[in-house]
Amino acid sequence: MMESQECFPGMYVPANLPPLPRQDRVLLNKSSVCSRTYFVVVMVFFHVYIINVIALLFFVHYNNGPVEMSPSDDGVPPMISNESSDLRKSPGQKSPVTAHLPRIEGIRVGHVQKVSLVPNKVHEMRTLSLKPLLFEIPDFLSEEECRVVVQLAQLKGLTESQATEAEDPGETADQLDLSPEEIFNLLDLDQDGQLQLHEILTLSRAQDGIWLAPEHLQEIHAGLQADPDHPGLLSLEQFKRLSRRELWRFPTRPTAKRTQLVWNSRHTWLYQGEGAHHILRGLRKRVTRLTQVPPVLLELSEPLQVVRYEQGGHHRAHHDSGLVHPEAACSHTRLAANISAHFETPCRYITVLFYLNSVEGGGETTFPVADNRTYEEEALIQNDVDLLDTRKSCDKGNLRVKPTQGTAIFWYNHLSDGEGWVGELDEYSLHGDCVLTRGTKWVANNWINIDPDQQRQARYQNLVAPQQEGEGDSGESPDQHNDLHQDL
Numbered sequence: 004m005m006e007s008q009e010c011f012p013g014m015y016v017p018a019n020l021p022p023l024p025r026q027d028r029v030l031l032n033k034s035s036v037c038s039r040t041y042f043v044v045v046m047v048f049f050h051v052y053i054i055n056v057i058a059l060l061f062f063v064h065y066n067n068g069p070v071e072m073s074p075s076d077d078g079v080p081p082m083i084s085n086e087s088s089d090l091r092k093s094p095g096q097k098s099p100v101t102a103h104l105p106r107i108e109g110i111r112v113g114h115v116q117k118v119s120l121v122p123n124k125v126h127e128m129r130t131l132s133l134k135p136l137l138f139e140i141p142d143f144l145s146e147e148e149c150r151v152v153v154q155l156a157q158l159k160g161l162t163e164s165q166a167t168e169a170e171d172p173g174e175t176a177d178q179l180d181l182s183p184e185e186i187f188n189l190l191d192l193d194q195d196g197q198l199q200l201h202e203i204l205t206l207s208r209a210q211d212g213i214w215l216a217p218e219h220l221q222e223i224h225a226g227l228q229a230d231p232d233h234p235g236l237l238s239l240e241q242f243k244r245l246s247r248r249e250l251w252r253f254p255t256r257p258t259a260k261r262t263q264l265v266w267n268s269r270h271t272w273l274y275q276g277e278g279a280h281h282i283l284r285g286l287r288k289r290v291t292r293l294t295q296v297p298p299v300l301l302e303l304s305e306p307l308q309v310v311r312y313e314q315g316g317h318h319r320a321h322h323d324s325g326l327v328h329p330e331a332a333c334s335h336t337r338l339a340a341n342i343s344a345h346f347e348t349p350c351r352y353i354t355v356l357f358y359l360n361s362v363e364g365g366g367e368t369t370f371p372v373a374d375n376r377t378y379e380e381e382a383l384i385q386n387d388v389d390l391l392d393t394r395k396s397c398d399k400g401n402l403r404v405k406p407t408q409g410t411a412i413f414w415y416n417h418l419s420d421g422e423g424w425v426g427e428l429d430e431y432s433l434h435g436d437c438v439l440t441r442g443t444k445w446v447a448n449n450w451i452n453i454d455p456d457q458q459r460q461a462r463y464q465n466l467v468a469p470q471q472e473g474e475g476d477s478g479e480s481p482d483q484h485n486d487l488h489q490d491l
């Protein structure tokens with residue numbers, strides 16, 4: 004029978020060829036022996052290759068498309084890695100040491116990414132600069148939401164902002180002489196005659212003039228756990244017993260000559276935790292989706308700061324966060340801090356700034372050194388131009404953002420440490436606020452506090468997160484919190 008060996012389709016070895024020399028015969032025999040195996044192997048490789056190409060196309064497609072909301076709408080953005088959600092551990096579980104914080108890529112200045120933050124709407128997020136990594140999202144808030152946030156701030160009441168810039172962080176401030184009753188009343192936010200941990204944490208995170216020393220926070224925390232009949236609660240009597248020792252350190256505002264940072268502005272803090280007004284809760288959820296930071300980190304961050312500037316108001320250029328230093332404790336993790344830490348910094352990994360109204364004249368947010376080739380502190384003040392002085396040099400800075408109602412901008416105050424955690428302060432995140440020449444300006448700052456010391460952040464979470472989780476299980480429906488007067 005005439006036979007032909009098929010190695011690949013269309014490739015035949017004719018059966019009627021004259022006998023081949025020995026060497027060629029070996030080759031031909033080899034190829035005919037392998038022909039079927041070769042065919043199978045090549046086809047397998049071919050299919051694997053095609054599957055890889057298809058998988059790659061899917062990957063590219065889903066990474067460029069809008070960030071979808073998860074169907075469960077549980078506030079966990081879909082792009083959070085499993086590692087980052089490790090931070091939401093249950094009580095008693097070991098602290099995570101390999102957690103990873105997602106970081107949005109800027110690609111290039113002017114690059115627009117679509118993000119899905121609320122149902123039935125796609126937002127556009129534009130990269131404004133790469134140094135710092137800064138984005139703008141128009142229509143982040145609706146007109147109604149801006150109005151309600153301003154109204155809530157007015158109901159709560161605003162106080163004069165007089166933040167000053169510390170020249171020497173190690174400097175000790177004066178002491179205020181307050182009685183335990185007075186301190187108790189300051190801490191008891193809902194004035195129910197009992198202290199709860201969230202009241203102490205909310206106040207201490209707000210960095211609003213009341214300075215609770217780490218040892219004091221630890222003492223209160225221990226006190227809250229001590230009474231088996233009322234765990235998590237502390238009465239005035241118990242509080243007085245705690246404070247028999249001279250632990251209280253309430254420094255007054257520093258009086259030494261320092262540079263005034265903010266002018267003609269007033270501010271207040273709005274609680275955004277469980278049970279807060281639904282618009283404030285909604286904003287927090289949206290910020291979680293936007294930044295992709297694990298929700299627990301937002302729940303453990305400072306409250307929302309609402310600021311109103313009047314004509315002439317401005318904010319000198321500054322960094323929202325502090326230098327990373329082994330001797331520095333973060334304000335928000337004080338409870339878990341080493342008592343001997345020499346000074347305290349705010350540790351604000353991300354700033355999300357909301358513009359609550361459109362400004363008629365001035366009031367732009369300025370980033371004087373954004374995308375500069377280099378950052379040199381000495382170069383900030385040269386030839387009579389002080390880039391830090393936003394009264395005089397706003398037009399000399401690299402980037403200015405005009406406040407438009409509903410727009411949010413956000414930026415990273417820290418670089419990555421290269422292992423997915425908070426690294427050094429990004430000095431390019433220097434920013435300020437130009438003089439308001441007409442009307443009023445309303446903004447809100449949402450700071451996301453994360454300790455660059457990952458162990459300390461984890462320790463802090465181990466201490467307070469079970470408490471936070473418990474508070475969330477109140478069983479109340481969200482509608483019970485729709486009243487403007489609640490939970491401010």
Ligand SMILES: O=C(O)CCC(=O)C(=O)O
Binds near residue numbers: 310436
């Ligand atoms: O109001 C602005 O435009 C900037 C405000 C600011 O930087 C701040 O409050 O820390």
Ligand SMILES: [Fe+2]
Binds near residue numbers: 322323
């Ligand atoms: Fe700022």
